[in-house]
Amino acid sequence: MTEKKQTTYRIGPIRPPSEANSLLLQITGGCTWNRCKFCGLYKHEGFRAFTVESVKADIDVMAEYAELAKDYQCEDGTWNKRAALERLNQMTQEERNCYYLVYRWLVNGGENVFLQDGNSLAVKTERVVEVLRYLRERLPSIRRITTYGRAETLSKISVEQYKALKEAGLSRIHSGFESGSDRVLSMINKGTTSEQEITAGKNIREAGIELSVYFMPGIGGKDLSEENAMETARVVRAINPDFVRIRTAVVKDDTELWQDYLDGKFKLCSENEKLMEIKLLIENTEGCTGTLASDHIINLLQEVHGSLDTDRRKMLSMIEAYFNLPEFRQKIFQLARRSGMVTRPEDLELLPSERMEKLAHFAGSVTDELLWDRKMNDLMMNFI
DSSP: OOOOOOOOOOOOSOOOGGGTTSEEEESEESOSSOOOTTOOTTTTSOOEEOOHHHHHHHHHHHHHHHHHHHTTBOTTSOBOHHHHHHGGGGSOHHHHHHHHHHHHHHHTTSOEEEEESTTGGGSOHHHHHHHHHHHHHHOTTOOEEEEEOOHHHHTTSOHHHHHHHHHHTEEEEEEEEEOSOHHHHHHTTOSOOHHHHHHHHHHHHHTTOEEEEEEOTTTTTTTTHHHHHHHHHHHHHHHOOSEEEEOOOOOOTTSHHHHHHHTTSSOOOOHHHHHHHHHHHHHTOTTOOSEEEOOSTTSSSTTOOEETTTTHHHHHHHHHHHHTSOHHHHHHHHHHHHTTSOSSGGGGGGSOHHHHHHHHHHHHHOOOHHHHHHHHHHHHGGGO
16 A cells, blocks of 8 residues: 655744744654743643654655745746645645745745754754754755754753754754743743853853843742843853843743732732843843844833844933833833834824823723733733
């Protein structure tokens, strides 16, 4: 009996916003730790490491779809989108998802790949190297390959192993440090320490791989807000990562941290306290040359983005300009921002007067600060 040809490949649930146009290759599933109090993404599934053979089979399908899609590329480099997408009518829903991801990847340059899922470097380095080499062989247009990695796992990988990964094609590692405070890391059950973060970061940087770390303003709650910022700045200074990506903390109602909030063990930070943490981070990372990336809608001031070296003053000025607004104006902006109406405080001027009146009425009706913090957190859940 003839074996049925594989026509689909695995696609994991997450990738960083910066990898929006990347091809997604799943080499692991789930998370090796899966106990962080703020995360509920993998709570109902265990960690899986897929075999090299099965990952190669997925890559083969991707390569076949790439060849299929290229039939619709014109000589001038443009694409016959209608003809390319008409091919979808001949496919199953799962095949459509796989084909369209490859097609969209090619239309956007066909250069970047993201290895999924939450901790892909937990598998043996030799296996990842084999996958990377095969990936680049089958899809030679690739220029950048990135992945997620837990600091605890990354700290156990040697400089020599990282160099082997770089030689095989790994360009950048994203790691959710969340905080540099050991007290905060313990409180949210992150399963790692600041020393492991520093060890991992130094090894990755020494091997010449780009490092993108994530900082969560507000994840320490009110009690550890300043410590969250200052200790994260300490870790950033020790490593000087290429990117510090801001992911303002949102406490979701399907997590253990939400239960801690309901039980009174965790106090939500205000919008201003979270923004102050970003200010403290910038002020205390002098000498660092990486980029502060505010590349997510959950950040209050998304335009606070730039080099920690050359753009420090500009970013701090943006934050100061916000803090100089009247307190009630700040509240109106917070509400409008968390409702998806505006990006910058000055965008409020573009809203219709009727909309502004409704925003002002609601902002004025909530006088309890803790209730306001809760309402802002509730609105932010819509974007996670």
